[in-house]
Amino acid sequence: MxxxxxxxxxxxxxxxxxxxxxxxxxxxxxxxxxxxxxxFIAPNLLKQSDDSISFSVNKLLEKIALDISEFKINNQKLYLWAFVDFYSRKIVHHYWSKNQEKSHLIKSLKTCLINIICIIQSFILIAEYSLELMIIEIMLKKIIFN
Missing domain, CATH: 1.10.10 (Arc Repressor Mutant, subunit A)
Known part of the structure; x- marks a missing residue:
C-alpha cells in the first residue's frame, strides 16, 4: 500500500x-x-466495537450536528448547511450556498454560534438558567470574537 x-x-x-x-x-x-x-470519509466515532451505535444527549444544545445537502434547482446546484440540535432534533441554524468551499463552512459556523448565543440568551430571559449555560455563552463569545 x-x-x-x-x-x-x-x-x-x-x-x-x-x-x-x-x-x-x-x-x-x-x-x-x-x-x-x-x-474525505471521517471515522464513525459513534460506532461501538459490537457494531451498535450508542449516542445519548441529556440537554438542549449539548451536541449539534452539521448536515450538508445538495439540491439541483434550475440546473444549478445549491447546498443547504443545516445545524441540528440532537436533543430537540430541530434545526438551530441553516445556510445556503452555491458551492462547498471552506469559506462557506466558516461563515455558517460563525452565524450558527451567534444563533446559539441568542437562543441561550432567550433561555436566560425566560428563566434563570444554570451557571453552566452562562459559561458556555462566554466561551462561545470568545470563540467568535477571537
Whole structure:
C-alpha cells in the first residue's frame, strides 16, 4: 500500500474544496480517485466495537450536528448547511450556498454560534438558567470574537 505525505493530502483536499474535480486531481497527482474519496470519509466515532451505535444527549444544545445537502434547482446546484440540535432534533441554524468551499463552512459556523448565543440568551430571559449555560455563552463569545 502506497503512503502519501500529509502535505500532498492537504494540497489535494484544499484543491478539491476549491472546485477541482477528484478526477482531475487524480490525474495531476497520480493518486487514484478512490483514495482521494477515502481521505474525505471521517471515522464513525459513534460506532461501538459490537457494531451498535450508542449516542445519548441529556440537554438542549449539548451536541449539534452539521448536515450538508445538495439540491439541483434550475440546473444549478445549491447546498443547504443545516445545524441540528440532537436533543430537540430541530434545526438551530441553516445556510445556503452555491458551492462547498471552506469559506462557506466558516461563515455558517460563525452565524450558527451567534444563533446559539441568542437562543441561550432567550433561555436566560425566560428563566434563570444554570451557571453552566452562562459559561458556555462566554466561551462561545470568545470563540467568535477571537
Amino acid at each position: 502506497t503512503r502519501y505525505s500529509k502535505e500532498l493530502k492537504l494540497k489535494i483536499i484544499e484543491q478539491y474544496f476549491a472546485g477541482k474535480s477528484a478526477t482531475t486531481l487524480s490525474k495531476e497527482n497520480k493518486v487514484s480517485r478512490k483514495i482521494i474519496y477515502i481521505w
